[in-house]
Amino acid sequence: MTANPYRLLSALSVAAFFATWYVITAAHLAPANLLPSMGEVWAAFVDVLHNGYRETTLWEDIGATLGRCLAGFLLAAVTAVPLGLWMGRSRVLAAFVDYIIQFMRPLPPLSYLILLILWLGTGDTSKVALLFLAAFPTIAMAAMAGVRGVSHLRIQAALACGATQSQVFRHVVLPSCLPMVMTGLRISLAGTFSTVVAAELMAASNGLGWLVFSASQFLRTDLVMMGILILGVFGMALSRGLLSFDLWLVHWRGKD
Amino acid sequence: MHRIPLRAWTVLSAAVLVAAWLTLTWGGYVRDLFLPPPDELWDGFWDLVTDGYKGRTLLEHLEASLWRIFAGFVTGAAVGTFLGLAMGYWRSVEALFAPFIEFLRPLPQLAYLMLLIIWFGIGETSKIILLFLAALPVSAVAARDGVRNVPVQRIHAARSLGASEWQIFRHVVLPSALPEIFTGARIGVGVVYGTLIAAEIIAGSSGLGWMILDAGRFLRSDYVFVGILLIGLMGLALNWALVALEARIVHWAGR
Numbered sequence: 001m002t003a004n005p006y007r008l009l010s011a012l013s014v015a016a017f018f019a020t021w022y023v024i025t026a027a028h029l030a031p032a033n034l035l036p037s038m039g040e041v042w043a044a045f046v047d048v049l050h051n052g053y054r055e056t057t058l059w060e061d062i063g064a065t066l067g068r069c070l071a072g073f074l075l076a077a078v079t080a081v082p083l084g085l086w087m088g089r090s091r092v093l094a095a096f097v098d099y100i101i102q103f104m105r106p107l108p109p110l111s112y113l114i115l116l117i118l119w120l121g122t123g124d125t126s127k128v129a130l131l132f133l134a135a136f137p138t139i140a141m142a143a144m145a146g147v148r149g150v151s152h153l154r155i156q157a158a159l160a161c162g163a164t165q166s167q168v169f170r171h172v173v174l175p176s177c178l179p180m181v182m183t184g185l186r187i188s189l190a191g192t193f194s195t196v197v198a199a200e201l202m203a204a205s206n207g208l209g210w211l212v213f214s215a216s217q218f219l220r221t222d223l224v225m226m227g228i229l230i231l232g233v234f235g236m237a238l239s240r241g242l243l244s245f246d247l248w249l250v251h252w253r254g255k256d
Numbered sequence: 257m258h259r260i261p262l263r264a265w266t267v268l269s270a271a272v273l274v275a276a277w278l279t280l281t282w283g284g285y286v287r288d289l290f291l292p293p294p295d296e297l298w299d300g301f302w303d304l305v306t307d308g309y310k311g312r313t314l315l316e317h318l319e320a321s322l323w324r325i326f327a328g329f330v331t332g333a334a335v336g337t338f339l340g341l342a343m344g345y346w347r348s349v350e351a352l353f354a355p356f357i358e359f360l361r362p363l364p365q366l367a368y369l370m371l372l373i374i375w376f377g378i379g380e381t382s383k384i385i386l387l388f389l390a391a392l393p394v395s396a397v398a399a400r401d402g403v404r405n406v407p408v409q410r411i412h413a414a415r416s417l418g419a420s421e422w423q424i425f426r427h428v429v430l431p432s433a434l435p436e437i438f439t440g441a442r443i444g445v446g447v448v449y450g451t452l453i454a455a456e457i458i459a460g461s462s463g464l465g466w467m468i469l470d471a472g473r474f475l476r477s478d479y480v481f482v483g484i485l486l487i488g489l490m491g492l493a494l495n496w497a498l499v500a501l502e503a504r505i506v507h508w509a510g511r
Contacts, residue, residue: 006347006348006350006351007351009348009351009352010351010352010354010355013351013352013353013355013356014355017356034374034375091262092262092265094262095262095263095264095265095266095269096265096266096268096269097269098266099266099269099270100269100273102492103488103492104488106446106449106488106491106492106494106495107484107487107488107491108449108450108451108452108453108454108465108487108491109450110450110453110454110457110465111453111457111464111465111468111483111484111487111488112484113457114457114468114469114472114480115472115477115480115481115484117472118289118290118472118475118477118480119290190362193362193364194364194365194366194450195364196364197364197366197367198364198365198366198454198458201366201370201458202457202458208367209364209366209367212367212370213370213458215370216370216371216373216374219374221371221374224370224371224374225371227367228363228367228368228371231363231364231367232359232360232362232363235361235362235363235364236358236359236362238362239361239362
């Protein structure tokens with residue numbers, strides 16, 4: 001019941017933001033090439049939607065960015081989750097690879113992009129490899145922590161009831177650590193989305209990051225702002241989407 | 257069970273890695289350009305320490321990066337924490353700012369760097385504003401959630417003992433929220449650090465990120481490796497420093 005006035009307040013605050021923008025541009029308080037009006041940004045959007053930008057259509061750019069992002073993320077997910085689960089079970093394996101992951105985790109991905117470009121060229125391979133490496137440590141650490149956090153009582157209880165090791169894993173360990181794994185996946189997807197845009201700024205000839213970078217070189221502020229708004233919408237959609245998938249899949253989260 | 261201590265496996269694993277590195281480089285299987293051998297790496301490091309890179313010593317590049325992180329993070333975390341505390345305390349403040357925070361948080365930081373460069377030039381200002389904007393939403397969300405998660409019973413207990421609103425905030429809400437604020441600060445430092453290196457790579461003429469990119473363009477992979485190792489070590493050090501600070505200030509966390 002009380003949600004409505006707050007909704008209204010949020011809407012008012014967003015409206016005030018756009019109104020300020022409108023007043024500044026309508027009254028010419030800021031140079032037009034630094035702050036385009038809302039109409040100009042919309043016109044840029046319609047123009048790029050119909051005619052594309054520098055021989056790429058808007059859909060190609062969106063597809064390129066999302067494709068790279070998802071390719072790197074999925075590759076990391078299918079390799080890092082099993083490795084992390086295994087590391088959680090086997091202390092020897094954890095001792096073998098943990099320090100490498102610990103070093104990789106705080107390392108900013110763009111710092112080794114130049115190395116990947118040197119090794120793999122400027123094509124999509126180096127970008128997908130970059131995103132893979134950026135997403136990998138977070139997911140692996142989350143999966144490992146998830147397995148380590150499974151209550152021993154539950155495992156002992158299942159074993160005492162005659163469950164086999166694989167049954168214990170399938171019916172006890174996996175459901176117990178899935179909330180952690182999903183949290184790790186969500187954090188790393190957000191990181192991957194930031195990284196893909198950064199990588200496209202450096203070396204690419206399509207993608208939303210490239211579009212923003214290229215437009216800024218020509219001082220097309222209207223296109224830059226359009227690109228930022230599109231990226232913001234996709235960023236929110238990605239994080240919301242994975243969050244609702246998480247809540248649907250791990251419906252037992254927090255009900256221990 | 258474990259006759260061999262776990263640490264031994266770590267040492268063994270590192271030994272395998274180093275052995276592979278030595279065989280690949282000194283054995284001539286990989287060109288120095290792609291993977292420099294240990295002696296070249298050391299020479300490169302020594303060069304950077306004594307002669308520096310393009311007019312600045314390694315220490316000066318490090319200092320430039322650290323200063324930017326400090327300026328951007330401290331301002332962003334301070335404003336974000338205040339905003340987050342207010343958002344957690346008053347629903348109306350939250351309603352006012354939430355749309356912008358929710359938009360800014362998942363937005364790739366480098367996307368708005370381009371806009372900041374158009375507005376403020378490629379100097380220090382645009383980089384520090386970038387880092388400020390990167391740290392702000394993370395801190396704000398952490399502080400808001402920290403205030404939200406304060407058990408209502410504690411507040412009621414304090415109120416029934418006659419505490420004023422300010423006393424409740426100072427002695428109940430703030431101490432309860434501080435652990436989450438610190439967790440937010442650690443995540444924030446990570447984000448700011450990653451963003452800074454990226455920002456220096458895109459637009460800069462000093463700092464570790466710029467040094468790596470520039471060295472990479474001239475195919476000086478020994479400098480690139482030294483730079484990456486340093487960036488990694490500095491990231492670890494920043495994290496450790498915050499953990500130590502957290503343990504000192506929020507000694508009641510988890511109790």
